[in-house]
Amino acid sequence: MATLDIKGLRKSFGATEVLRQIDLSLIDGEMLVIVGASGCGKSTLLRLVAGLEQPTTGRIVIGGRDVTALDPSERDIAMVFQNYALYPHMSVFDNMAYGLRIRGLSRGEIARKVDEAAAMLGLDELLARKPRQLSGGQRQRVAMGRAIVRDPKLFLFDEPLSNLDAKLRVQMRAEIRKLQRRLGVTSLYVTHDQVEAMTLGDRLLILHEGRPAQLATPMEVFECPADTYVAGFVGSPTMNFLPGRLVQDGTAVLLDAGPLVPLLGRRIGGAVTLGIRPEHLTPGAQGLTLTVDLIEPLGSETLVHGRIAGITAESLAVKFAGAVPPLETLTVDVQSGHAHIFDAASGKRINSIG
Amino acid sequence: MRRPLDRPDYFAHIILILGVMLFAFPVWLVFAGSTQDPDAIMRGDLSLIPDLTNLSVYTRVLLHGTMGTEPVWHMLLISFGMAVAIATGKIFISVLSAYAVVFFRFPFRQTAFWLIFVTLMLPVEVRIIPTYAVMSGFALINTFTGLWVPLIASATATLLFRQVFTAIPDELLEAARIDGAGPLRFLRDIVLPVSGANIAALFVILFVYGWNQYLWPLLVSTDPSLDTIVIGIVKMIGQETQTDWSAVMATAVLALLPPVAVVVLMQRWFVAGLTEGEK
Numbered sequence: 351m352a353t354l355d356i357k358g359l360r361k362s363f364g365a366t367e368v369l370r371q372i373d374l375s376l377i378d379g380e381m382l383v384i385v386g387a388s389g390c391g392k393s394t395l396l397r398l399v400a401g402l403e404q405p406t407t408g409r410i411v412i413g414g415r416d417v418t419a420l421d422p423s424e425r426d427i428a429m430v431f432q433n434y435a436l437y438p439h440m441s442v443f444d445n446m447a448y449g450l451r452i453r454g455l456s457r458g459e460i461a462r463k464v465d466e467a468a469a470m471l472g473l474d475e476l477l478a479r480k481p482r483q484l485s486g487g488q489r490q491r492v493a494m495g496r497a498i499v500r501d502p503k504l505f506l507f508d509e510p511l512s513n514l515d516a517k518l519r520v521q522m523r524a525e526i527r528k529l530q531r532r533l534g535v536t537s538l539y540v541t542h543d544q545v546e547a548m549t550l551g552d553r554l555l556i557l558h559e560g561r562p563a564q565l566a567t568p569m570e571v572f573e574c575p576a577d578t579y580v581a582g583f584v585g586s587p588t589m590n591f592l593p594g595r596l597v598q599d600g601t602a603v604l605l606d607a608g609p610l611v612p613l614l615g616r617r618i619g620g621a622v623t624l625g626i627r628p629e630h631l632t633p634g635a636q637g638l639t640l641t642v643d644l645i646e647p648l649g650s651e652t653l654v655h656g657r658i659a660g661i662t663a664e665s666l667a668v669k670f671a672g673a674v675p676p677l678e679t680l681t682v683d684v685q686s687g688h689a690h691i692f693d694a695a696s697g698k699r700i701n702s703i704g
Numbered sequence: 705m706r707r708p709l710d711r712p713d714y715f716a717h718i719i720l721i722l723g724v725m726l727f728a729f730p731v732w733l734v735f736a737g738s739t740q741d742p743d744a745i746m747r748g749d750l751s752l753i754p755d756l757t758n759l760s761v762y763t764r765v766l767l768h769g770t771m772g773t774e775p776v777w778h779m780l781l782i783s784f785g786m787a788v789a790i791a792t793g794k795i796f797i798s799v800l801s802a803y804a805v806v807f808f809r810f811p812f813r814q815t816a817f818w819l820i821f822v823t824l825m826l827p828v829e830v831r832i833i834p835t836y837a838v839m840s841g842f843a844l845i846n847t848f849t850g851l852w853v854p855l856i857a858s859a860t861a862t863l864l865f866r867q868v869f870t871a872i873p874d875e876l877l878e879a880a881r882i883d884g885a886g887p888l889r890f891l892r893d894i895v896l897p898v899s900g901a902n903i904a905a906l907f908v909i910l911f912v913y914g915w916n917q918y919l920w921p922l923l924v925s926t927d928p929s930l931d932t933i934v935i936g937i938v939k940m941i942g943q944e945t946q947t948d949w950s951a952v953m954a955t956a957v958l959a960l961l962p963p964v965a966v967v968v969l970m971q972r973w974f975v976a977g978l979t980e981g982e983k
Contacts, residue, residue: 435879448880448883
């Protein structure tokens with residue numbers, strides 16, 4: 351159990367800059383989820399912390415000890431891989447015990463630790479089996495067990511649930527979270543799945559092209575996305591973006607599509623992008639009129655996809671509670687309190703100034 | 705592949721039986737010949753029915769040889785020792801070189817690999833004179849060591865192991881690094897067990913290769929006590945009119961047994977090693 355500090359971390363492969371300046375601090379027992387589209391550098395960041403790659407510049411400090419130049423085995427970390435990376439010729443017991451044997455622990459101590467971890471993960475019955483005799487979820491548990499027995503300062507998860515089916519993924523997600531809480535081990539968790547990110551993390555780090563786009567708690571990320579990339583990445587279906595201009599001394603947005611949307615508070619800027627989540631559009635009289643393309647009933651809610659009448663390019667999603675009868679057109683209002691305003695050029699969030 | 709209809713496929717079986725007969729007939733002929741009177745063989749009067757009362761020829765050649773050769777048991781022993789040494793040596797060297805080429809980054813790594821690859825194109829015969837000179841320089845002519853040492857480098861095996869090792873997922877290496885396994889430990893604990901079936905398959909092939917060596921043992925030793933079974937058979941033939949053909953044929957049958965035994969004993973791994981894809 352320890353803190354993790356990453357200072358000025360950069361990584362280039364040849365001329366390609368994969369990570370450009372990462373600074374991070376994790377408190378003891380915290381779970382940070384690193385999320386982003388593929389190729390954003392999230393796996394590279396994890397591999398740098400693990401010591402599987404060497405950073406171009408920057409330092410990695412685990413529990414106050416600078417580990418930047420150390421081998422993976424000397425960093426006191428444990429990693430869970432996407433494809434589990436279990437040793438195929440070893441039994442479940444040996445898979446978990448291997449690292450302990452190399453460390454030179456006594457036979458009794460190894461057996462005790464492995465049994466303890468196996469009991470925690472419900473693997474007691476499977477200790478003699480080989481990985482190929484296990485189901486995907488069981489393999490995943492063994493990979494977790496291998497990490498737990500080491501009693502590391504830091505857990506590293508590299509998309510550990512991607513190879514599981516949807517149902518198992520939900521179940522394992524909860525298990526990982528409970529386990530991490532119970533053991534209180536500081537953790538880094540890489541995923542491209544925003545639901546995993548939202549549910550697992552104490553905080554989220556959203557990476558975009560090698561730069562941190564936002565580092566905040568899941569709710570902050572959801573409620574105050576730092577830029578249009580983050581806003582589009584978190585939430586399902588994704589946020590609608592509408593171009594417009596700030597008018598009336600910055601207290602309202604005049605959308606290019608026509609309607610004037612009053613805002614809470616005053617903002618400074620010119621050309622802006624108004625972001626509004628599908629659930630924050632309500633049927634109204636004088637708002638945006640949509641030509642409905644598609645209605646998707648999801649049971650408890652219904653998604654309506656449409657284009658703004660007159661402007662063919664702007665597609666919009668609206669989420670309603672309950673069922674919706676077939677529609678040709680739909681007029682919706684933007685809920686002022688839920689509108690996000692971003693600078694049109696930079697995509698950065700513009701907050702209200704009182 | 706199983707046919708949907710559960711009837712025996714007669715046509716396939718006829719082809720298979722013909723194939724088996726084609727392969728087995730010469731062996732049967734040798735066995736039948738070994739039990740018959742040498743004069744009858746010389747006359748070309750070879751019966752296909754073995755004379756089982758004449759099996760004593762086997763104990764005779766095993767214990768005493770014929771036409772002044774070493775006893776056959778001794779030649780079998782030399783051949784077996786040589787074949788095992790060649791197969792083991794080849795596997796040892798090619799596993800290590802393939803391991804270096806696949807898992808380590810060092811300057812001229814690809815060059816090293818291609819140099820090994822190029823030697824594939826040089827058969828033993830091409831380099832036999834320099835090899836002889838080197839062995840002579842090490843004073844290994846007429847020694848058992850001289851029989852096998854020059855034959856243990858193998859580009860084919862290196863190439864094969866390179867393919868096998870390349871198929872080992874990177875994550876396995878990384879997991880082992882995090883577990884604290886050094887390079888030799890990773891080789892011993894992970895790479896070798898994971899490639900076990902391939903090693904067994906290659907052992908079988910290389911054993912047969914070593915067993916059948918003729919040219920090199922002929923050159924490197926003139927000492928009859930180092931004669932391999934293949935050389936022994938050639939020596940037995942000698943002058944055609946005096947050849948004890950039944951003894952020669954008995955020896956040939958005996959010479960077949962060890963490679964067959966190795967193939968049969970290692971068949972399970974052999975087949976797995978040749979057919980297994982995903983590990």
